[in-house]
Amino acid sequence: MSDDMPLSGIKAVLIDDSNTIRRSGEIFLTQAGCQVVLAEDGFDGLSRIVEHRPDVVFIDIIMPRLDGYQTCALIKNSREFSSIPVIMLTSKGNLFDRAQGKMVGSNLFLIKPFTKKSMIDAVILHTRGRAEVGA
Numbered sequence: 001m002s003d004d005m006p007l008s009g010i011k012a013v014l015i016d017d018s019n020t021i022r023r024s025g026e027i028f029l030t031q032a033g034c035q036v037v038l039a040e041d042g043f044d045g046l047s048r049i050v051e052h053r054p055d056v057v058f059i060d061i062i063m064p065r066l067d068g069y070q071t072c073a074l075i076k077n078s079r080e081f082s083s084i085p086v087i088m089l090t091s092k093g094n095l096f097d098r099a100q101g102k103m104v105g106s107n108l109f110l111i112k113p114f115t116k117k118s119m120i121d122a123v124i125l126h127t128r129g130r131a132e133v134g135a
Helices: 019-031 042-052 068-076 095-103 116-127 130-134
Strands: 011-015 035-039 056-060 086-090 108-111
Touching: 011 019, 011 042, 019 035, 019 116, 035 042, 042 056, 042 068, 056 068, 056 116, 068 086, 068 095, 086 095, 095 108, 108 116
Parallel strands: 011 035, 011 056, 056 086, 086 108
Antiparallel strands: none
């Protein structure tokens, strides 16, 4: 992994109902060498996860149809996908949200608006060694 492309070889799914958040995350991660697949709700995100088998998943908490907690729980309760790190995206991040996120198996919370550095650091923290193996 080079310093300018620290996420080379990493594949991420970013699930958020906000087009602005999806695009910002896509730009930040892509600039760091990550392959990014976007989804606008939990159902769409689950199908993307099955199709693309990512190394990491970012999920917004508050979404229509299937929220982030439900989506995370479905991922973590799946034998096939339970090892994928799930990073919850939230504008709140209070103690209750964090506790509920831990209960469904989330690995980390990022508070919106997130920065490029915080996204990249989160991916590196939860995917160490995967880029070399998957490349």
